[in-house]
Amino acid sequence: MLRHFVRSCAISLAICSGAALADNSLPSLTLNGFGTLGVVHSDVSDADFVSDPFASSGAGYSSNWSAEVDSRLGLQATIAATSELSTTVQVVSEKRFDGSYSPDIEWAYLQYDATPQLSFRVGRMVQGNFLNSEYRKVSFATPWVRPPAEIYRLVPVANFDGVDLRYRYYVGELINDLRLSYGGGSLEYETGDIESSDSWGVSQQTRWGNTTLFAGYGEVNVSAEELTQFFDVYRLFGPPGEALADRYEVDGKPLRFLSVGVNYDPGQWFVEGEWVRLSSSTLLGSSESAHMTAGYRLGKWTPYAALGRARVTSNTFEPGLNPAFYPSPFAEGAVLLNSTLNALISSGLQQDSRTIGLRWDFRPGMALTAQYDHVDFRSGSPGGLINQQPGFQPGGTMNLFSLALDFVF
């Protein structure tokens, strides 16, 4: 139903856009775009580094230097029908799970401003779980080549089809934005898809001069057909199998995100920090992540440095079914299930990263950024690397060299 609505929004926008009008008159049409042309090299040659965990290939094993990890193009159209009613559609083309660049709808909503302080939206939007979530794909708007993986890879489905409410209020010199959102979404990947439903979030952002404070809480309910089938097999193994399925099942259990962030930017320099806790009683486990970036502006040059850390706080090993209790071939099946379960619960991001970079704003709306990351994977974590080859050893280190041209128009 909502997906249908999103599509009709896009179509009506395309029809309306024939009527572009002069300044200040309504309806008005505004077109904007953003993009990144980026290459990245990883020194881990037996697995792929990716930014999007559901991508099909990346840098390292598949290619020495990959232009697929960070490159993308986004186009946005906004039509203001009246001063209260507007619609916005944003389409993003980037490397997908199937290897294509076919565009996806990132935002498509109808907005009603009941008052200058209160607005309602319905359609497709992006969850505002973390400080930079909503514009995480607009690399120009952030200091880095890509958002810190420790935090921004935690949310499996960032888009949702639903409703949101935003309330702006002023307390003395404080500018406050409260956002409430509710909806569901889906995400396709190579061998299946992930559905999220009944997901909601609340976030509060306060700006006070050069300081921005952010706090957010959200719950995401996800289900994946593949995982449901996996636990159905576990349930065939009697009460011990059922207990394990109940313990690690994803379906019907919320992932809870709590986050706080702060940014201080007096102009000459900036510092930003974020802390996130993910908790769930599923195989996705619980984790804590933190990130900090500082930069200094020297005219058009902005050198910056960042530190990141992610830790899984739940168990990363499960003894599972005891094969000795089952006759062949169930015993072999139990061994296979246990090893798959352990591979899944140990795949959470556990790493420390150090980043340095230099951004050059060489002309308005364009910036060139060079970035070096050193990532130390902890406790046998595969660090979110995909296409792992037989010789790949989890728990090592990785060096990344990235170069990106970011633009907005």
Next chain:
Amino acid sequence: MAKRLSRWYCCVLLSLLSCTVYADLVVVVSAEAALSRIQRQELKDLYLESRNSLPGQARITPIDQSERSRERSEFYRRYIEKTPAQLRTHWARLIFTGRGQPPQALADSQAVVERLIRDPYALGYIDPDFLDERLKVVTVE
């Protein structure tokens, strides 16, 4: 003694200079507009937050100048207290999350004057050389 005197002269010169620099930009509306004074925070909200109303005012449309203009860099440095780099990031974040568009930017002070005299709800900043009886200077508090 001579050294101290010259330093004193320097100070006077500098303060005169900064006085003239300060007078080099005025915030204006049409002479027919009701607005005559504005809080600095309200000015920031108009230019940074896509706000188009003020308490007690029907509506108000902020008008910008081209990114290359001297008036613009002076205005943002003095009243809005944001650097061009901060502004570009700020607007990229707002635009691509659907929270707003930057104010309309006109080529120069002359263009702003022409716009303001047509629209009593518009507010802009200009070089004081362009002031005339059709405009009213707004006091920034």
